[in-house]
Amino acid sequence: MKLYAKTIAQTLPNWATVVTKSADLFEIEINDEHPNFQSLLEELATEIEPGTIGVKAEDLCSRLGIEMSNPNLHYLVEQAQALISLIATHSDYKQLLNKGYQPDLNIADASTALTYLQWELERKQEREKGKG
Numbered sequence: 001m002k003l004y005a006k007t008i009a010q011t012l013p014n015w016a017t018v019v020t021k022s023a024d025l026f027e028i029e030i031n032d033e034h035p036n037f038q039s040l041l042e043e044l045a046t047e048i049e050p051g052t053i054g055v056k057a058e059d060l061c062s063r064l065g066i067e068m069s070n071p072n073l074h075y076l077v078e079q080a081q082a083l084i085s086l087i088a089t090h091s092d093y094k095q096l097l098n099k100g101y102q103p104d105l106n107i108a109d110a111s112t113a114l115t116y117l118q119w120e121l122e123r124k125q126e127r128e129k130g131k132g
Contacts (some may be wrong), residue, residue: 001030009065013037016064028066077118084111 005026008018015034020027031037040063044055061068087093088107 001032003028003030003061003066003068005061005066005068007067012064026066074118074121077114077121081111081114081118084114 002019005028006024008026008028012018012028013036015031015037017029017031018026019029040060041055044059044063045053046056046059048054048056057068084107088111093107
């Protein structure tokens, strides 16, 4: 599991590792199988909505002493497109397809949905430029 943070505590638990660091973003890899992490999740578990038990990202980040990054949507769409491209060319994915995997929606559908979202974001940006 990965988290993206603007700030982090000076020391992170042994199940959390900073993978990359840029001027405004830390990429943190969480070993979500680690027993200490699992214990923390159990401790922080709460009823998020009726019948749904989980851990709020805000509570987890607070405990870790990190401030979550809220990257802009353009950035997230670009990252998602890059990941979809990696999935589409991954040997395991190709094996599934060769063995008859036929989902109702496929990788191309996901990519197209992201492209439409990207276009809408660009149109919105152009409209906002026109107002200013």
